[in-house]
Amino acid sequence: MFPKSLSVPVSTGQPEWIVAGRPRTWQSLARLAAWPKVVWSRRELLATSVRRELQARFRGTLLGFAWVLLQPLVQFAIYAFIFTELLGLKLGTGSGVPAGTMGVYMFTGTLVWSSFADAVQRSTGCILEHRTLVQKVRFDAQLLPLQVVLSSLVTFGAGLIAYLTYTGVTSAWQFPGVSLLLWGPLLLGLQLLLTLGLGLGLSALQVLFRDTAPIVGVLLTIWMFLTPVFWIPSDALLPGLEEWLPLVELNPVHHLLYAWRELLMSGQPELVFNGAFYESLRVLSLWAFGAFVTGSLIFFRVERHMADEV
Amino acid sequence: MGAKVWALEAQRLGKAYRVYRSPAARLLEGLTFGLHRGHESKWALQDVNLQIDMGMAFGLCGANGAGKSTLLKVLAGTTSATTGRYRTSGRVASLLELGTGFHLDFSGRENVRMNGILAGHSMRQVNRRMDSIAEFAELGEAFDAPVRTYSTGMGMRLGFAAALGFDPEILILDEVFAVGDMYFQKKCVDRLREFKEDNRTILFCSHSLYDMRQLCDEAMWLDHGEVECVGDSATVTNRYSAWQGAQMDGCAEGGPRPIEWPRIDSARLIRKDRSPARVVQTGDDLELHLRWRNPQGNARPIQLGVAFVRQDQTLCAAAGTHLDGRKLEGQQGEAVLHLPNLALLSGRFTVMLYLFDGEGVFRYEERALEEDLVVEAGTDEVGLIRLEHDWELRSAGDRQRDSEVAA
Incomplete structure (x- = not known):
């Protein structure tokens, strides 16, 4: 049998009323x-x-x-083999440019992008996926997108470890400097806020409009090619696109990628890095906080309809 | 001193579900920030006021779609109210459907752990309670097997154990007596009674008026989302059951294909001298007089069942026309059940009446007599019934004399 609890705590005061209706702005801000x-x-x-x-x-x-x-370990090995050994792609000329650049560039790009895209895509559907919970258990639904984002950060972290292992053990690339330890956590935090904000907003929209998830899927594919995952935003490498290239500065994921790459690739080679690390951090922070606040507010607004709509 | 603190209190609570004409209408409403109204509101619940005292069991009855489950969901906090307000005093646990949020790939233990943590308990608290939950669920080895492999009954055990296991102060149950074997049902009922004695509060809905009468102090009857009546459980359930009967007449008159179900018009338990039998003695002679009606009786005969159920839900005795090879023929009639020399010993018994179909399977009607039968034994005999008995006693000397006689 159950152990009898010592006693039912006697409430000393009246509990708070839970009032129906749309949450007031101050309530959403408080949340x-x-x-x-x-x-x-x-x-x-x-x-x-x-x-x-x-x-x-x-x-x-x-x-x-x-x-x-x-x-990620296998993925990195494949990238290194294809881009360095097979295709012999090098970034820049100069004697200081290491051989494996393109492989490292591609790997860091896909590592960050796939973590971001995976988190956004999966968190979009997370409320519907956990509909039984949302309908039948009282809990903070806002934790669901967070849980998805966190789990994708865990895989991202594993990718980082794989990268560190690889660069530590082989001579494919120089081991990242101490700046990774310094800025890495902050960057991780901004990445979390950005993806969480998008995840919150999109998961709420998905509850109301089921077309959201496929649209997000399409947009993410387009977004991937608009983001310098596989290409380098350099006037020298992309002649003819000079007037479009500045637009890439509007893309928060570009700044996320740029900052991660600067840390992981130790700012090499110069063709890729133009010393805009702090600028990227600043722009990324604005986007991240903006997305987080907007996403949260959308989520809090839709939340009370979720159990009825899923 | 402030105002009284209720375990559960609701004022003018209402809930409307939005029904959209199409996804496009929904999109349009979203894009215009509600200026273009793309939905209709369907009110599932309107203007419900509720005050439930601590230590009370409160039942909800009503037809399907009357808003019982919606009210439970709102009070459990899983869906939001549209109007009004409510408050609960104490930890609420709810079992709104069997297998609440269970993940099929994980074991019973892992699911219980998850449920506990979801409810806001720490891992330490959860682990401390795990053994007692496993013990209550009585799943044995299966407790560590994936929930996917569970039968419905096992899922119910797990759900019930998990809901009760984390020491809630208010328990909200939605129609959960319907499943599970008799043994476990009894165990749950016992546990709920203990729970109540511990000054905790139970709120549940059920189609079984019997359960409601037995377990609840007060009850509420909801009809089309509105409170039809609220008060002590016997009064409310009886009024509801009377309304159900009338409802069927209504069907017969207005419906395109009349469903003219048989029903019990009146029933009373009397003594030989025609005085009502409420408090009787063991050994008394009783008669149950019952008037019934069966509009389609010429084509479909029916069967009558009577059962005596003690307060702890023990079925003590039952009789049925089908069991005795009889049936009720014709469109109406009176049945008298003679009960000479009542064998029941002291106790309080609910007299349940059933109208079955000709095969004694489908129940057209199930109701309890308005008043329970109270039996006073008048002797010191103990037990449930008095067996027909007689003593024959001999001392050792007698036996010796017997054998001498034989020789």
Whole structure:
């Protein structure tokens, strides 16, 4: 039988009324400010559900969690082989330019982009995916997109470790400097805010308009090619596109990529990096906070209809 | 002192679901920020006022679609109200449907853990309660097997154990007595009674008026989202059941294809001298007089069942015309069940009446007599019934004499 609890706590005062209707602006702002509190108080839930999500992804596989690390390692090896050994692509001429540049450039690009795109795409559908929870259990639904974003950051982290291992063990590229330790966490935080903001807003929209997810899928594909994942935004390399290239500065993911690459590739070669690291951080921060605030407000506004619509 | 603190309190609570004509209408409404109205509001609940005291069991009854589940969902906090306000005093646990939020690929244990953490408990609290939850669910080895492999009954055990296991102060249950074997149902009922004695509050809805009468102190009858009546559970359930009967007449008159179901018009339990039998003695002679009606009786005979159920839900005795090879023929009639020399010992018994179809399978009507039957044994005998018995006693000397006689 259940252990009898010692006693039912006797309430000393009246509990708060829960009032129907659209949340007032100040209520939404208060909830925005309460984000850190919610995350802290539900940290165990977040940890458990992130672990569960990863578990579910690799359940039944022989290697299990090892895949998290193995996937990027293999991917990096393939990139290095194709772009450096097979195609012999080099970025820039000069004697200081290492051989493996293109492979490293592509790998860091896809690592950051796929983490971002994966988080956005999956968080768009996360409320619908967990409809049974949303309908039947009372909990903070805002944690669902966060959980998705966090789990994609875990795979991203595994990719980083794979990269560090590879550059540490082989001579493919120089091992990143101490600046990664310094700026890495901040960059990770901005990446989290940006993807979470998008995830919150889009997951709320997806509940109302089911066409959101396929549209997001299409837009992400277009976005990927508009972002310098596989190409270098350099006038010298892309003659004829000079008048369009400045537009890339409007793309937050470009700044995210640029900052990560500067840290991971130690600012080499000069063809790729033009010393705009701090500028990129500044622009990225604006986008990240803007997306986070907007996404949260949209989410809080739609939230009360979610259980009825999923 | 401030105002009284209720376990659950609601004022003018209402809930409207939005029904959109099409996804395009929804998009248009979204894009115009609501200026272009693309939806109609369907009110599932309107103007519900509620005050539930701590330690009380409160039942909701009403036809399908009357708003019972909606009210439970709103109070459990899983869906939002459209009008009004409510407040709850204490931790709320809800079991709104079987297998609430269970992940099929994970084991019962992992699911219970997740449920606990979702409800806001720490991992330590969850682990501390895990053993008692496993014990209550009585799933044995299956507790660590994926929920996918569970039967409905096992899923119910797990859900019930998980909902009760984390020490809630208010429990909200939606129609959960319907599944599970008798043994586990009994266990749940016992547990709910303990829960109530512990000054905790239960709110549930059920189609079983019997459960409601037995378990609830107060009840509310909802009709088309509005409160039809609220009060002590016996009064409310009886009024609801009377309304159900009338409803069927209404169908017969107005419906395109009349469903003329049989029904019980009146029933009373009396003594031989025609005085009403409320408090009786073991050994009394009783008669149950019952008038029934069956509009299609010439084509479809019906069967009558009577059951005596003690307060702890033990079925003590039952009789049925089909069990005795009889049936009720014709369009109406009176049935008298003679109960000579009542064998029941002291206790309080609910007398349940059933009208079955000709095969004794489908229940057209199920109702309890307005008043419970109270039996006073008048002797010191214990047990449920008095067996027909007689003693024959001999001492050892007697036996010796017997054998001498035989010789």
